[in-house]
Amino acid sequence: MNALKKLFGGNTRQFGMIFALVALIVFFEIFTEGRTLTSGNVINLFNGNSYILILAIGMVLVIIAGHIDLSVGSVAAFVGVCVSLFIRDWGLPWYIGVLMGLGLGVLIGAWQGFWVAYVGIPAFIVTLSGMLIFRGANQFVGKSNTIPVPADFQYIGSGYLAEFGPKTGYNNPTMLIGLLAVAFVIFSEIRSRRNAKKLGAEVPETWVMVLKLVLVCGAILYATYLFATGRPGTSFPVPGLILAVLIIVYGFISSKTVIGRHIYAVGGNRHAAELSGVQSKKVNFLVMMNMSFLAGLAGMIFVGRSTASGPFDGVGWELDAIAAVFIGGAAVTGGVGTVIGSIIGGLVMAVLNNGLQLLGVGADLTQIIKGLVLLIAVAFDVYNKTQGKKSIVGMLMKNFGRSSEIKADETTQTKEVISRGI
Amino acid sequence: MTSLNTHSDPLILEMRSITKEFPGVKALADVSLRVKAGEIHAICGENGAGKSTLMKVLSGVYPYGTYSGDIVYQNEVQEFKDIRASEHAGIVIIHQELALIPELSIMENIFLGNEPTKRGVIDWAEARTRSTELLARVGLREDPETPIKEIGVGKQQLVEIAKALNKSVKLLILDEPTAALNESDSQHLLDLMLGLKGRGITSIIISHKLNEIEQIADEITIIRDGKSIETLNVKADGVDEDRIIKGMVGRTLESRFPDHEPKIGEVLFEVKNWNVGHPQIQDRLVCKNSSFFVRRGEIVGFAGLMGAGRTELARSVFGRSYGRFISGHVYKDGKELQLKNVRQAIDAGLGYVTEDRKSLGLNLLDDIKATTVSANLRKISKNFVVDANKEYAVAEEYRKSLRTKTPSVEEGVAKLSGGNQQKVVLAKWMFTDPDVLILDEPTRGIDVGAKYEIYGIIQKLANEGKAVIVISSELPELLGLSDRIYTIFEGAITGVLNKDEASQESLMKLMTSARKTA
Secondary structure, eight states: OHHHHHHHOSOHHHHHHHHHHHHHHHHHHHHTTTOTTSHHHHHHHHHHHHHHHHHHHHHHHHHHTTOOOSOHHHHHHHHHHHHHHHHHHSOOOHHHHHHHHHHHHHHHHHHHHIIIIIIOOOHHHHHHHHHHHHHHHHHHHTTTOOEEOOHHHHHHHHOBOOOOSSOOSSOHHHHHHHHHHHHHHHHHHHHHHHHHHHTTOOOOOHHHHHHHHHHHHHHHHHHHHHHHTSSTTOOSBHHHHHHHHHHHHHHHHHHHBHHHHHHHHHHHOHHHHHTTTOOHHHHHHHHHHHHHHHHHHHHHHHHHHHSEEOTTTTTTHHHHHHHHHHHTTOOTTSSOOOHHHHHHHHHHHHHHHHHHHHTTOOHHHHHHHHHHHHHHHHHHHHHTOOSSOOOHHHHHHTTTOHHHHHHHSOHHHHHHHHHHHO | OHHHHTTTSOEEEEEEEEEEEETTEEEEEEEEEEEETTOEEEEEOOTTSSHHHHHHHHHTSSOTTSSEEEEEETTEEEOOOSHHHHHHTTEEEEOSSOOOOTTSBHHHHHTTTSOOEETTEEOHHHHHHHHHHHHHHHTOOSOTTSBGGGSOHHHHHHHHHHHHHHTTOSEEEEESTTTTOOHHHHHHHHHHHHHHHHTTOEEEEEOSOHHHHHHHOSEEEEEETTEEEEEEETTTTTOOHHHHHHHHHOOOOOSOOOOOOOOOOSEEEEEEEEEEEOSSSTTOEEEEEEEEEEETTOEEEEEOOTTSSHHHHHHHHTTTOSSEEEEEEEEETTEEEOOOSHHHHHHTTEEEEOSOIIIIIOOTTSBHHHHHHTTOGGGGEETTEEOHHHHHHHHHHHHHHTTOOOSOTTSBGGGSOHHHHHHHHHHHHHTTOOSEEEEESTTTTOOHHHHHHHHHHHHHHHHTTOEEEEEOSOHHHHHHHOSEEEEEETTEEEEEEEGGGOOHHHHHHHHTSOOSOO
8 A cells, every 4th residue: 555655656635536546447347347448438438528627627726726616617608608609690710719718718707706806705606696697698698599519619529630640550649649648757757756866855766666657658558549449530539638738737837837836825824825925816816717717618618519509508517526626635725636636536526427327327326426425535535634634524623623623733832822812 | 818818808719729731831830819809800921921821710711620729719619611600600701802793782792692581582671671771880871782893892892891790790800801992991991890899899800001900900910931929919019010010020031042243234124104004993003103223234122012013013014914004114225115015025125924823924734845935936936837946955955054853845844843833934034035034923832942043043144134123022032132122012112222221121111101201
């Protein structure tokens, strides 16, 4: 167990989720008699969940900053219907439609961000209102009709990469992406190890690194094989590609850039961040704006996949996205969470959904099981809670355990408590 | 003594050798308190001496069994298990932060948890009659149905007392009752206390305002470092403010200081006529026309009792991060600065190490290296991308130079001891390379050895030509560290003393009274 943890670094939670994901896949692969890991099913899984995973990327940033966004489903639906109308009624080409959709997402986000950051209304309220406003707006402008989109727009929601090069029997672009990914993983692992060594930081043994690389690259190559060997004309799906690009970009932003640091700082301790010169209002504004931007994108991908925009698009998406983020290890109180963790959390939910469907379990039982998984995942986190990370249960228990908290805490804090009291 | 006094001066309360320990700290050691029935008894002591802890023991906030010693109240040993139990016995404590619900009316607050009922339904007619009566007794002319949020703090204080009277209080405890009141409200409250005394209600008052204590108290018990030092009879012993101060500070210097030869240069930082309003309460000033300056290489202390406005002054200067800015000027190197937010203040070369490390100074989820660079990310980033290698190198450098005890800079700051956390916070501000560094309670909750190291760091920063401001509640610390000390009382600067003319007595006098000479 410890060796495995060393393998993936990271925290217990993230490791636990990767482990759970693999276990789930193996479980369903056995019980569906091999129907889980087929090209068709895996492609389907990505196509059918990419928009939730895209929302989870935005949502984790919102939750890290200490907020929540309930409006994403409605915003996605509103942007979807508007873009469908732009293309159908104004005769705009599909790519202009996409750009306008993204712009509309930014505008909606600016609206919500303004209320949250500069007026100081809790995001829960602002986005609850947004949920109503944009659902209503979707049905108003679309007159509650379904509005079809042209085939070239459908490419972003259900398209495949074009075949090129020699006839290999595999889908060449998919193979290329897979090989590039493997090369990147190996390169970055070696580089970060070299840097860590140069600085004199502790590095894991060589065998750990090699084993880790073998496992990760093996997984990537196996996925590549599945995607590249689907029925002719299919490949790694376009929404999956968009998702992959977003994961890389937002993963980088959240962990490596100044603004990323600021998001964690504001969510971890807003006052301390402000007294360190972080402009928390700006951070909150950007985070909320970005969420609606991604919701707009997710909405367009969904419309592309379902070939038409409808009045009930995106109902309940906010809950799926929020669940993915919390399963992926974020804390309700903010300051904790990762993009990659949320994606894994989203995949756990997606695999569960898909596997239960293949097994013929009804939607009723599926919901019950998903609900229990969310609860157990967070309970697992609370149980494993190490340093000051707060979670739902911890928050609920806070008012009941005050005295024991003081006793358990270290001396210095007690001293502070005493002197403050006087 | 007890038996002798029973007739002439019966004791209502005797606390016998109370000892209360928190993990690692003895908050109260063998404290005794004897309060005679029908008197006003004052408890005096420095910040952190143990006054509030003692009152919490008495009122059952710390229940029987968590302390040792006996509470004898009305000739019986009491074993209060919570506040309800002590209130039932007639002991009511009114805390500094009032426990009223702003949205409810005066009447509803008075009867909260104690509602008069008729067959299980609240009898509002009865409540109204009784609250009118109670308000008359405390001299508050307000309709009992006025919401609490619509009346001022002074009147709220009176409602608290009315609430206590409704519980047929025999022993009333007031913790800093006048700290938030203006002069006329304070006077009214003090008169009311004398009135209650006339009706046979015993009061215990905790206050930093020694003039008020001198005015109304019959006896004074002084607590210092968790021990009861002495009990003075105001009239018989001819007690005045100086006498009380002597009792409060009369201890030898505990902490030692590294040797330091100050190299003081010209004036580097100056604040003039600084006025700041309270963030919530209109018309209340937290800084009143304050002016001060700090020279290059100088360590300037700010002394004042808790709530005097030291932190408020520092934070409002530091990019207006507290209160409503009203007027004033800030100069550095003779040039006026406009510091409208914290970012501008940091960019202008100011640094502020917060008083409360855990809630204001640190993100406890972060590790040491992220904390060290958090106030100056720009310096280690290129195109908004943080260079993780530089981050590590910077954190390592400070870990070594400040001798922070930690397995690695990747350790979470939450796991460090208070002293090491403070070193990380200092590193964070040293990395912003400020010219003016304000340190608010830099050694609170830190053990003696780490204090010595922190003092060394502070002196080193001053020697580098920085202007250093130290805010501290510990007078020996200010006396040992500072080259010059300003005193603050109720938001105003009441004096400034050079190192050689300052003593605990002279500082305490300036800290507890408005400026006497202009």
